[in-house]
Each structure stands twice: as structure tokens, then as C-alpha cells.
Amino acid sequence: MKEIGKIWMNGKLVPFKDAKVHVLTHALHYSTSIFEGIRCYNTPNGSAVFRLSEHIDRFFKSSKLYSMKMPYSKKEISKAILKTVKTSGLKECYIRPIAYYGYGTMGLTPTGNKVDVSIACWEWAMGESKAGKFSGAKCKVSSWIKIDSRSQPMQAKAAANYSNAALARVEALENGYDEAIMLNLNGKVAEGSAENIFIVKDDIIQTPPLSAGGLEGITRDSVIQIIEENGGFVIERDLERDDLYGADEIFMTGTAAEVKSVTQIDKVKIGNAKMGKITKALQKSFKDVAMGKDERFLSWLTFI
Ligand SMILES: Cc1ncc(COP(=O)(O)O)c(C=O)c1O
CATH class of the missing domain: 3.30.470.10 (Aminotransferase class 4, branched-chain amino acid transferase, N-terminal domain)
Structure with a gap:
């Protein structure tokens, strides 16, 4: 630092x-x-x-x-x-x-x-995106279950939520992966340890609903709005572990991660194990928005 x-x-x-x-x-x-x-x-x-x-x-x-x-x-x-x-x-x-x-x-x-x-x-240029920005992150479905709102308020960005996330992150790293994916108590996909998650299947972009236990990410919302503004749509639905393995593309979003690609889940390669075209395009659109190059989203920026 x-x-x-x-x-x-x-x-x-x-x-x-x-x-x-x-x-x-x-x-x-x-x-x-x-x-x-x-x-x-x-x-x-x-x-x-x-x-x-x-x-x-x-x-x-x-x-x-x-x-x-x-x-x-x-x-x-x-x-x-x-x-x-x-x-x-x-x-x-x-x-x-x-x-x-x-x-x-x-x-x-x-x-x-x-x-x-x-x-x-x-300064934290790479943030949480090291493995996912240029190539693709390898993720492990965590053996730790995502805590949920029956135990503590999960829509709070509270330190208390992060011991669960840190356990998952460390487990993933110790097993040779870059990041963890957490399932909720019902076995549905919740999110990454510090990012929201999206999958692409047959060109349809999908993400778990917030009721699956992920944080209401501001990057998640930004990406959804960018997709919609560009004429596309995102389906919110509960995702199974199989949906991850069978996806054509997977990406994660977060302030620290921005838009990062996932190319492997457990031992399964996602798509052709390279960053997908939709992920790549979204990375660019998101960066353009953040850099004030897309006039439609200028109100998202507060100049210093
Ligand atoms: C657990 C968790 N989920 C999702 C996110 C993504 O949220 P945001 O895009 O608001 O940074 C974060 C990062 O803050 C996080 O810690």
C-alpha cells in the first residue's frame, strides 16, 4: 500500500x-x-x-x-x-x-x-480483477454456504458479512483458484466472494435475483442499465450450479473487480475457456461509461 x-x-x-x-x-x-x-x-x-x-x-x-x-x-x-x-x-x-x-x-x-x-x-488499479480482466478467472464453488438474511442483514455492506466471504476466498486460493463462487442455503448461486455474477447462455444474459443472497451491487445495476440502454436485456432467475458449468460465458461485476471474465469453474472450462465476446464488449462499454465517454451516463460521474 x-x-x-x-x-x-x-x-x-x-x-x-x-x-x-x-x-x-x-x-x-x-x-x-x-x-x-x-x-x-x-x-x-x-x-x-x-x-x-x-x-x-x-x-x-x-x-x-x-x-x-x-x-x-x-x-x-x-x-x-x-x-x-x-x-x-x-x-x-x-x-x-x-x-x-x-x-x-x-x-x-x-x-x-x-x-x-x-x-x-x-491507488488500486487492478482492484479485485487481476485474474479476470485480461484472461479469465478460475473460480471454485465454495464449500462454505453463503450466509443469508435470516442470520444478518445481507443488503448491508457490513464487515460482519465478510468473514464468510473471506473463508470462501481463502479456500479458493489455497486450492489453486482465483476466486470463489458462493451458493446459498438452497444450493442456488448467490455471488462471488466480493462480486455479483452473470452468465451468458445462447446470447441470453442472466443473473441471480437479489433474493438469492448477493449484495445489491452498484456495478451490477450499472451493467444491467448499460445493456438495457443498448437495446438488450438481462434475465434475473435463480441459477443452479449446472447453469454455471453449462454457460457459454461468465463474468463478475464489482467496484473493485469492474467487469471480470470467468473461464473456469471447478475443473470445468467455460465456453472455449477464453474471455467471451459479450464479456469483452461489456468490459469496454463499462469502461467507456466510467471514463465519461458515453454521454448517456454522464450523470453517474461526480467530478472532483
Ligand atoms: C459481497 C459483494 N457482492 C457484490 C459486490 C459488488 O458490489 P458493487 O458493484 O456495488 O461494488 C461487492 C463489492 O462491493 C461485494 O463485496
């Missing part, structure tokens, strides 16, 4: 290396935090944050689902994000706002602690 710029902590910009928390911070012990992942792109017209208002809305939705009282307004957080990016001098970066129960009292009950908010940004 390159320590560039400053980190916004409860209203103050502090040097990157000094942005520290106490070891008895509640969230460190009990996962009592919610966060966002946002990207800023270096467009030909200047740096622009992608879908800022949607990310802010999800940040506040996450805090609401955890009954966490956010000590700042949406407007204040938006302004703080733009200020943090501007101060960093980075033209392109990944942005991580986080709200967490801080240091004060220990024990399970979080509410005796202050809710602290930080915003950091850093």
Missing part, C-alpha cells in the same frame, strides 16, 4: 500513516462496522467519482440496517469523500468510507461507543 495523501477521520484530514485506531476499538473485536467501496476514474475531463450518490445511499442504508446512528449527513460524507480524494492528489483511486463503533467500552453491546467515520483512498 502506497501511503499517499491524507485520511479523513471524524472530520479531520490526518496523514495517511497516522490514521490509527486503538486496539480495543469495538469493531475490531465484534465486526461492528459498515463500509463502502467506491472508485474515482481519471477521465479525459478530470477525475470523477463513479455513482457517488448511490454509494452514499447504500452506506446510510447499511448503517440503518445495523441501527448505527451515523454522526454525519449524506451531504457531509459526500463532501468529505471529494475532499479526501482531492487532497490525495491521486487522479484515479479506490475510496473506502467506513463507519464503526470505536474505542470506549468493551463487551458485545456496541452502542455505548461512539460511531467513528473514516474515509481513505488509495
